[in-house]
Amino acid sequence: MAKQLEAAAAAKHKQNQSEPLIRIRGVKKSYQTGAITTQVLHGLDLDIHAGEFVAIVGSSGSGKSTLMNILGCLDKPTEGEYLFRGQKVADMDRDELAKLRRSAFGFVFQQYNLLGGATALANAELPAGYTSMGTDARHDRANALLKRLGLEDRTHHKPSELSGGQQQRVSIARALMNGGEIILADEPTGALDSQSGKEVMALLKELSAEGHTIILITHDHEVAAHADRVIELKDGEIVKDAWNRERSPQVQAPSGPGAGDPSPIMDAGRAFITALTALRQNIFRTALTLLGIVIGVAAVISMLAIGQGARQDVVDRISAMGSNLLTVFPGAPNQRGRWGVATLIPEDVDAINELPLVLAAVPELTGNRTLRRSGFDKEAQINATYPEFPIARQWEVERGSFFTREDEELYATVAVIGQTVARQLFPDTDPLGEVMLINNVLFRVIGVMSERGASPWGQDQDDVVFVPFSTGSLRLFGQRFLRNVTVAIVSSDAAVMQEANDQVHSLLLERHGVEDFQIRNMASIIETATETQNTMTLLLGVIAVISLVVGGIGVMNIMLVSVTERTREIGIRMAVGARGGQIRMQFLIEAVTVALLGGLIGVALGLGVTWVIASLGNSVMFATTPVILAFGCAFLTGLIFGYVPARKAAQLDPVQALASE
Template identity: 85%
Template sequence: MAKQEQQTNEPMIRIRGLTKSYQTGPINTQVLHGIDLDIDAGDFVAIVGSSGSGKSTLMNILGCLDKPTSGEYYFQGQKVAEMDTDELAKLRRSAFGFVFQQYNLLGGATALANAELPAGYTSMPSDERHARAEQLLTRLGLEERMHHKPSELSGGQQQRVSIARALMNGGEIILADEPTGALDSQSGKEVMALLQDLSKQGHTVILITHDHEVAAHADRVIELKDGHILSDTRNRDVRAHVAPAKGPGSGQPSPLMDAGRSVITALTALRQNIFRTALTLLGIVIGVAAVISMLAIGQGARQDVVDRISAMGSNLLTVFPGAPNQRGRWSVATLVPEDVDAINELPNILAAVPELTGNRTLRRSGFDKEAQVNATYHKFPLARQWDVEYGSFFTQEDEDLYATVAVIGKTVATQLFPDRDPLGEVMLINNVLFRVIGVMSERGASPWGQDQDDVVFVPYSTGSLRLFGQRFLRNVTVAVESSDPIMMQNANDEVHRLLLERHGVEDFQIRNMASIIETATETQNTMTLLLGVIAVISLVVGGIGVMNIMLVSVTERTREIGIRMAVGARAAQIRMQFLVEAVTVALLGGLIGVSLGLGITWVISTFGSSVVFAAGPVIMAFGCAFLTGLIFGYIPARKAAQLDPVQALASE
């Protein structure tokens, strides 16, 4: 019984030894000095003092907007310092209602929307929320003005809206900071009458003012000076406390309800800044549309290339040893380097190179692997259109000097030199020491599944003498200057005539079909790389645009964030609101970009260009848009959620 009586007599608010200091560089300014204060339920307390006395700081601490430097604060017997940020938000949402001097209403929202704002962070359904807000505004004489925005209301009407907002979730404790400071005398009297009426209804009212005449309306006046309590006087006897009417509660909304409300808030905010939103969307729209259209056009172009190559052949001719239809041509020794030199003298020949190939063992510092070795000429990259990624290919001088230099494929570089740059390194090929001077660009698998990058190129003179021990060739690759069918046939005839004159008999074969699939694959890889670059550019450009606009939005809406925190929004709800805005921008841009990309592709197809429509590119582009909003929107959202409520409210 004694314990129950003690809990009953516990003051609603009890603070002991409360101090508050602000650090500005090396200067420490103490605003509150050891404040001791008890406030009972139902009290109408005026905290009065001149500017700089610490009264607003005290109110922010009492309302859980700020934290003391030291001392203890108990609310209904619970130590506030032990509450986490979500518990403090719940306390502001369910127990406190704030009435600010500057009203702190959302400029783009109606009086009705401002009044119901605190309930938006509870589990109250929207229809109940609207009904309660209308009831409160009607009770305060604003039934004809509830659909007007703050700019369309007088100061007294705006302050009434802020009072309705304070009562939305019950408003057990009303914290009024200079509520009449920005009002004319008549409006000030009306607001004070409302506060007195709320006190009579059982609400605990804490009034912050510098005006002693305003403070005289309260039952109890506490005067602060230089952070100390100068006096604590009761103007009237303590009345029996009448519990105020219960509010609608402050249950936690479900994640789905939070997300739905965040989407509505995001769309409202984006609509209020429609021009800026359009500019933000532009980067994503262009990127997504470019990806879709380029994929469709690129795949169509690739198909055209494949069809064209299949129809007219390649610009490569391959000469094999052995008579037509002869088996075992790899063992036939009919082609020699002098044949290659003669072919290079023919007109319309871009390059002709020998290829003497075979598998050999490679060794380097404990690493051992088998790879294909190709002894060829220095014109091999030109003939096969295969570039050196870094380093260089060997030269004519290397061939003349029988140099032991090698250019390796990507697979060899990765497997033989996994821990270092291969350029300048040495390796053994069949116990012959070679120095690596270049690494070929990646080719990937051939049409028949062979890894084309698992290869080593050496000068023909060196390879034939020291690795293969033979001069005759496995094949000769001839690149013709043009893939035009007539030019290809002329080149084929000229090579055939030349070799027939040199050999006297037809102990060779010429084929021009070997590189059809290879050329198509190369085209596909090139287009894939191009489209990949476009996708990356669209992601980066769109993401930077979204992040920049959201950072600007957070800066511009700092006070709004402070208002939302003051009425009980949790950090997660603030974070979700801004993250949903970023994702909404990205998704809207993605939808518009998809539509635009498909439209552009269709228009191009009407001009006779070949395009390929597929679901994959659309899904990929839209997914990129979503990830853009999610990734690049998180940083501004987190920044908004980490704002200090007091500093946010003080922002202009």
């Protein structure tokens, strides 16, 4: 029984030894150019066994390069069957073909096809970058291969710093990086001088002796003579298949490092490093790409900060006047010229003060009058009101005191002045106890109000003089009807404010018999102002986001240009085994990296601009939300607008990409 098993195993081994590594049957290849179909290969049949040194020779246009692309899984035949180790290549998808190229094939091109911005070491280890091989292992293997090929002192030189022969040896090292079981050499001596050509052919013969399968594409019969087997193509057909010498005993090809597929995290990390390298090599283009993102992010942050600051400033100013206030004006709703309408009287104020939700109600009889002191005249607003005014308006007296109820009853000629009046009328002295003329009526200053600043409408609230209502109405204005009534409510809660509003409305309607008054709810005004400012902030934000989108479009355009410029690089990466997903990830991460870098710079610029604006005395509001929003938009911009170029790069045809100039 044991002998039978040994015999079966030996028979199977012999069968495997005789089975060709590559088998093609009836392979045809045609290209469609508009309505014209050009057939390049006409039903080829060919077997290539492991370890053979085969030269495919033919003149230009014979189809030898097309055949090489099919054999190297860079292209697929239009018709016919291609078997690699007995497996149908036609059944493989793009990623499976990429994996096959990565693990089984190594390409040596006539024009070397090295990455111009990478060193000899980086070019040699490129195929291993799409495997799970670690960084140190890649460096060690690439260094060992370059040393074997006599390039140990040129590892950190770029292709432009190497001779043609040295560049071709780097490409051979790259072909061997993942094992190079099959070396496909397309006119490897075509761009070399005779001596360098001899050295390259000697290397290929040495690799063949070690067991590598060498498929040499050439038009030169002298070069083809180095091969053990010569296959001649003419007009897409095999016209000769002969051996120059007896088939060499088959030698087991040296195994490669055997690395598998990298993990997604490893793929992403390597793609990030590749992206940074590409961005550094094209620093000027990168700067232009960053500019749109930087401006967009900075605009979002600064505009939202300015908008939020302006909104808060308006709300604060209105709130400073009292967010719990109702203001009653004379005149029917929608009636014009309400200041001259005589419908509100002091007795209405007294009645309003009796309501349970009212903290204080005060009349306000206002108008501009001339102030005079020591030959200096100025005009200021006079406000005849009640002693409860500081309570109603939440406006404190800074020095001295406000007038009292007794002053009101005695028609006292006392006044409390604002900060602007104090500075202008009493620049060199303490105004308390001093006298001044208001319309030629002598008043004594008994208090100075705290500084209030400008109103939401830009009026200087400190350019004012307060006098008792009785005195002002009799001696300054000559009238009793009121310009308005200010009503302070016990709470600024919206529901309480609305209830108080209804109570005041009902009271005045009952007293007057007709609705000859208007009530303005300060809480509603604040809400309306807030909504208005929010709308303006949103508008500013939309404008800023539009600029960010424009920057994103710039990223997409630049990346599309980058894909076009780097088409050959993409073809090289695909030839050494990069999957479509890895190419897509590389360009997508490149776009996202640009966007994130632009986002960081934009955040710094936006915060800096906002700080400068704030230092100039403008109202701004720093918040983390706009920063996160802007940075998040930058990330999404890179992700969304980078996807189209990345997808285009991943879908490139390897053959066409390699042929790109």
